[in-house]
Amino acid sequence: MRRKLGRIASVAVVLGLGALLVGAWAGPAAAHEGKQVGRYRFVVGFGDEPAYAGQRNSVQLLLSDARSKPVTNLGDTLEVMVMAGRQAQDLALEPFFEVGEFGTPGDYRAFFIPSTPGTYTFHFHGTIAGQKAEQDFTSGPKTFGNVQDPAQAAFPKLNQPSNAQIAQRLDRETARLDGAASASERRMRETSARVTVLSILGPFGLLLGLFGMVMTGIALKTAKRALATSSRPPVPFQDEAARSRVEV
DSSP, rough: OHHHHHHHHHHHHHHHHHHHHHHHHHHTTOOOOOEEEEEEEEEEESSSSSOBBSSOOEEEEEEEEEOOOOOOOOSEEEEEEEEEETTEEEEEEEEOOBBTTSSSSSSSEEEEEEOOSOOEEEEEEEEEETTEEEEEEETTTTTOBBBGGGGGGGGSSSSSSSSSHHHHHHHHHHHHHHHHHHHHHHHHHHHHHHHHHHHHHHHHHHHHHHHHHHHHHHHHHHHHHHHHHHSOOOOOOOOOOHHHHHHH
């Protein structure tokens, strides 16, 4: 009887350990997406869920081989590109565990701060033990949660914009100020060009003005002489005989 109870206790311990191991993988992957990539199994999602805009988070990769054994020697051969809207950025994956010390073996993270709510895509690319690996994981209702606006979960509610709303407003204002600065800079360049032209032509303009004044003076003098000549009384006509008599 005691032997039978001992066997039952041993089986219970084994099953309990198995449940703990399964829970260690299933717990953080509850809202993740799993895909087979060659000889390896990828389970991907946000490291902290739900994910909120403006708060530190991470891309989480739970990596195992064909025998469901966690891969603990990935190294730096695999990267993840985080894509949101029209922007993308490559991030390095780091082990979020120490075998025999802490964490879940095979748990790799790439930390970043999602700045805006919405859909995010994680594009893994590189190699694993020489095997080429390239696979996308996109957030959504059937995969893992999108990034949320923290204002929706805030309590008590405040009449203040969220970090995401502030970031969007700053983006709009920055674009508007950049446009105004460009227009102002263009007007300054045009004004500077005009001043430069005037500064170059200034001395020539003065000389031309002086030359015009001299020519105007000469023309006035010529006109006065012509007017004086035309206003003299005519000399009366005298023949040679009359002039001779006058002279005698």
